[in-house]
Amino acid sequence: MLTNFLFMIVVMRPLKANRLTSSFTLHKFFLFLLQPFSFVCYDSFMENIRNVLEEYNVTTIKDIARVAGVSVTTVSRALNGYSDVNEKTRAKIMQIAKELNYSPNTLARGLVMKKSKTIGLLVSGLSRESMKDQITFSVLAGVNEFVSEQDYDLVLFSTNSTKQREKTYTQLCRERRVDGAIIQGIKTDDPYLKEVVESDIPCILIDIPIESDTVGYVTTDNVLGARKAVNHLLDLGHKHIGMINGHSRAFVSQRRLEGYIDAIQASGLSVKKEWIVDGKFEEEKAREEALKLLKKYPEITAIFCASDLMAFGAIKAANELGKNVPNDLSVVGYDDITLAAYSNPPLTTVSQNIFELGYQSANLLINMLEGNLEQHMITLNTKLMIRESTAALK
Amino acid sequence: MLTNFLFMIVVMRPLKANRLTSSFTLHKFFLFLLQPFSFVCYDSFMENIRNVLEEYNVTTIKDIARVAGVSVTTVSRALNGYSDVNEKTRAKIMQIAKELNYSPNTLARGLVMKKSKTIGLLVSGLSRESMKDQITFSVLAGVNEFVSEQDYDLVLFSTNSTKQREKTYTQLCRERRVDGAIIQGIKTDDPYLKEVVESDIPCILIDIPIESDTVGYVTTDNVLGARKAVNHLLDLGHKHIGMINGHSRAFVSQRRLEGYIDAIQASGLSVKKEWIVDGKFEEEKAREEALKLLKKYPEITAIFCASDLMAFGAIKAANELGKNVPNDLSVVGYDDITLAAYSNPPLTTVSQNIFELGYQSANLLINMLEGNLEQHMITLNTKLMIRESTAALK
DNA sequence: GTCATTTTCCAAAACGTTTCGGATATAAGG
DNA sequence: CCTTATATCCGAAACGTTTTGGAAAATGAC
Numbered sequence: 001m002l003t004n005f006l007f008m009i010v011v012m013r014p015l016k017a018n019r020l021t022s023s024f025t026l027h028k029f030f031l032f033l034l035q036p037f038s039f040v041c042y043d044s045f046m047e048n049i050r051n052v053l054e055e056y057n058v059t060t061i062k063d064i065a066r067v068a069g070v071s072v073t074t075v076s077r078a079l080n081g082y083s084d085v086n087e088k089t090r091a092k093i094m095q096i097a098k099e100l101n102y103s104p105n106t107l108a109r110g111l112v113m114k115k116s117k118t119i120g121l122l123v124s125g126l127s128r129e130s131m132k133d134q135i136t137f138s139v140l141a142g143v144n145e146f147v148s149e150q151d152y153d154l155v156l157f158s159t160n161s162t163k164q165r166e167k168t169y170t171q172l173c174r175e176r177r178v179d180g181a182i183i184q185g186i187k188t189d190d191p192y193l194k195e196v197v198e199s200d201i202p203c204i205l206i207d208i209p210i211e212s213d214t215v216g217y218v219t220t221d222n223v224l225g226a227r228k229a230v231n232h233l234l235d236l237g238h239k240h241i242g243m244i245n246g247h248s249r250a251f252v253s254q255r256r257l258e259g260y261i262d263a264i265q266a267s268g269l270s271v272k273k274e275w276i277v278d279g280k281f282e283e284e285k286a287r288e289e290a291l292k293l294l295k296k297y298p299e300i301t302a303i304f305c306a307s308d309l310m311a312f313g314a315i316k317a318a319n320e321l322g323k324n325v326p327n328d329l330s331v332v333g334y335d336d337i338t339l340a341a342y343s344n345p346p347l348t349t350v351s352q353n354i355f356e357l358g359y360q361s362a363n364l365l366i367n368m369l370e371g372n373l374e375q376h377m378i379t380l381n382t383k384l385m386i387r388e389s390t391a392a393l394k
Numbered sequence: 395m396l397t398n399f400l401f402m403i404v405v406m407r408p409l410k411a412n413r414l415t416s417s418f419t420l421h422k423f424f425l426f427l428l429q430p431f432s433f434v435c436y437d438s439f440m441e442n443i444r445n446v447l448e449e450y451n452v453t454t455i456k457d458i459a460r461v462a463g464v465s466v467t468t469v470s471r472a473l474n475g476y477s478d479v480n481e482k483t484r485a486k487i488m489q490i491a492k493e494l495n496y497s498p499n500t501l502a503r504g505l506v507m508k509k510s511k512t513i514g515l516l517v518s519g520l521s522r523e524s525m526k527d528q529i530t531f532s533v534l535a536g537v538n539e540f541v542s543e544q545d546y547d548l549v550l551f552s553t554n555s556t557k558q559r560e561k562t563y564t565q566l567c568r569e570r571r572v573d574g575a576i577i578q579g580i581k582t583d584d585p586y587l588k589e590v591v592e593s594d595i596p597c598i599l600i601d602i603p604i605e606s607d608t609v610g611y612v613t614t615d616n617v618l619g620a621r622k623a624v625n626h627l628l629d630l631g632h633k634h635i636g637m638i639n640g641h642s643r644a645f646v647s648q649r650r651l652e653g654y655i656d657a658i659q660a661s662g663l664s665v666k667k668e669w670i671v672d673g674k675f676e677e678e679k680a681r682e683e684a685l686k687l688l689k690k691y692p693e694i695t696a697i698f699c700a701s702d703l704m705a706f707g708a709i710k711a712a713n714e715l716g717k718n719v720p721n722d723l724s725v726v727g728y729d730d731i732t733l734a735a736y737s738n739p740p741l742t743t744v745s746q747n748i749f750e751l752g753y754q755s756a757n758l759l760i761n762m763l764e765g766n767l768e769q770h771m772i773t774l775n776t777k778l779m780i781r782e783s784t785a786a787l788k
Numbered sequence: 789g790t791c792a793t794t795t796t797c798c799a800a801a802a803c804g805t806t807t808c809g810g811a812t813a814t815a816a817g818g
Numbered sequence: 819c820c821t822t823a824t825a826t827c828c829g830a831a832a833c834g835t836t837t838t839g840g841a842a843a844a845t846g847a848c
Binding site (some may be wrong): 058104109 | 803804805806807
Binding site for chain 2 (some may be wrong): 795796797798799800802803804805
């Protein structure tokens with residue numbers, strides 16, 4: 001039997017990367033001649049062949065049209081609920097679509113409609129470090145919630161600053177074809193910010209109060225939140241209240257400082273500039289600053305921190321100095337992260353509903369996209385959570 | 395002046411939802427006649443007109459071709475780095491592309507290439523509740539990291555079970571045109587799971603060991619992890635070790651139980667079935683179970699919990715019974731969530747690098763997509779974090 | 789100088805959808 | 819019966835890319 005076969009080994013010159021037509025066709029012609037023989041092809045053709053075979057068969061609107069015996073136009077209009085198609089035809093088309101397991105190609109649709117039904121979430125700190133304060137995550141969860149309710153898609157843009165150099169914000173959005181974007185955790189001096197305002201892509205900023213035709217924002221009432229915190233300390237009898245703020249490039253810091261000053265002054269006390277320090281929103285940095293502050297001004301009996309993480313730093317500092325929280329020093333945080341309720345002692349803090357922040361951002365953005373303009377801005381409330389890191393002055 | 399104007403109020407019959415051609419054209423003809431007059435149109439036409447005006451002008455490959463005086467083919471090939479275009483021409487084209495601020499339309503590209511360079515992350519628990527254990531979030535961050543390194547896009551699928559009824563997994567993936575998916579937090583009896591294996595869409599499962607041509611998985615060595623935890627307790631001299639597991643439908647629970655049994659038996663002790671209970675991975679449920687367990691079997695001096703959250707529940711239960719952790723009862727958790735290090739007492743637990751879990755999932759998936767098949771499975775290591783919730787038996 | 793190859797370019801088709809501008813048949817109004 | 823409006827359908831163009839199959843010019847081999 002075996003002797004009836006003709007064995008050949010064909011050595012072909014390798015194909016260049018370039019798509020050399022003449023020799024390319026020659027190759028193919030050669031293969032064609034060889035058809036009657038079984039042969040093993042160790043060529044890059046293999047790849048192409050495999051790809052063709054692997055391509056899974058998705059049903060398109062055309063297939064439905066063919067089966068139903070109508071035009072693609074009719075199928076499209078039937079599926080999209082237009083009134084100019086007979087209910088009987090529509091039923092038939094729907095039936096066939098279901099049977100063929102049809103699902104529309106969003107790419108094609110987006111291409112012709114110039115809308116992708118997709119919004120982008122630009123987060124700066126989606127890395128290992130940012131997991132402690134789940135702020136980023138909560139925003140994301142909120143955004144995701146609303147977005148999926150509205151049948152939009154959510155795509156994540158993460159920006160390490162190396163990438164930022166390469167691609168502008170506009171490019172990013174346009175390339176991914178998002179209809180709009182939500183931006184969180186960006187600093188006020190970030191180059192993206194300028195671009196956002198200048199570009200014509202609808203965008204919602206979280207905690208940055210900028211408004212324009214295409215830009216809106218969602219934030220919490222940071223002034224009032226800070227006032228609540230400081231008033232709580234004042235109510236407990238504290239007269240010497242320090243503050244550990246974030247950094248001046250953050251809008252929230254500016255506002256929380258404002259609230260702190262408001263509350264102090266409203267109570268008839270005077271603000272001491274030297275009791276206000278910046279902790280960069282970092283636990284460690286806050287610890288250092290608190291240490292310095294408490295050493296230098298031992299009369300301080302309470303500290304208001306612009307974030308919970310920094311409050312933890314302050315508590316650590318106090319402990320290092322042999323001070324007990326809350327007996328010797330009261331500490332109030334801001335954010336109400338999960339950790340706050342579990343820490344030792346449980347942290348009194350200003351709770352902001354960050355999930356809601358994300359949710360409302362998405363709400364605002366999608367309203368903007370759909371043309372229900374309304375307003376471009378939402379301010380959410382805060383709530384003081386009184387736990388055990390604060391106590392009445394003895 | 396004003397008197398020279400001719401004022402008209404035109405009342406048109408409102409347009410039906412249906413695209414009535416004859417009257418539609420009539421309307422338009424009418425508008426045409428009115429051209430010389432200024433008029434205010436309170437018609438649904440307004441919307442269309444606005445849309446046309448708003449459409450931002452994006453530069454396409456065609457524009458570049460026109461400006462450069464070459465064909466679109468050449469522009470495409472130039473931009474994509476093919477070798478059959480003169481370097482001079484390429485330079486010119488690149489230059490023009492930059493000047494015109496060109497960014498390619500991914501939709502169009504995806505449409506013709508049948509690849510979207512997008513992967514989907516299917517998370518079940520992206521809601522308010524799941525924020526305590528940032529497992530979901532960590533996975534997400536890990537996936538996002540790798541995905542963005544590889545210039546893929548990440549889109550989020552969240553599935554409340556109401557939606558799940560409406561759309562099958564396959565539909566979801568096909569509709570969003572993702573090239574592949576990563577699935578996390580799904581139960582073993584979830585209807586999606588069957589679909590995943592049956593469909594031909596490449597997919598990576600997290601912590602579910604299923605393998606096929608298009609399905610791979612990433613997990614940690616749960617057996618070994620549990621053994622480490624239990625061995626630690628044994629080393630401390632404990633002989634009466636209970637276990638609070640998750641639920642039997644979770645693969646990780648099955649494995650962790652296996653590890654627990656292995657370790658106990660290897661030490662020459664015998665396994666007591668009645669010391670093993672299920673806490674549903676919930677803090678509250680674990681508290682209840684621990685309470686029952688500790689009351690019924692006061693000889694138990696140590697408990698191994700299949701999650702940190704449940705360990706917290708166990709600690710609460712112990713405290714309620716007047717037992718001190720770790721002096722009267724040692725507790726080991728699993729996961730090493732952020733809270734673990736901050737709780738009181740800090741929790742001894744088995745740390746799994748969940749960020750890495752996500753990262754490697756994305757790695758595996760993208761390798762699969764690009765055809766570098768290698769293996770379909772990765773197992774990561776765990777590490778025992780010894781803190782203060784465990785102590786030597788007195 | 790001739791033939792084969794390489795370099796450089798291009799027109800046209802394809803991807804799957806929506807929309808535009810009708811076409812046809814039927815119903816309503818007079 | 820004629821006119822007009824309605825209901826139902828369709829062909830073709832468009833969206834912005836990539837890829838196919840070549841063509842033309844330049845270069846090299848002999």
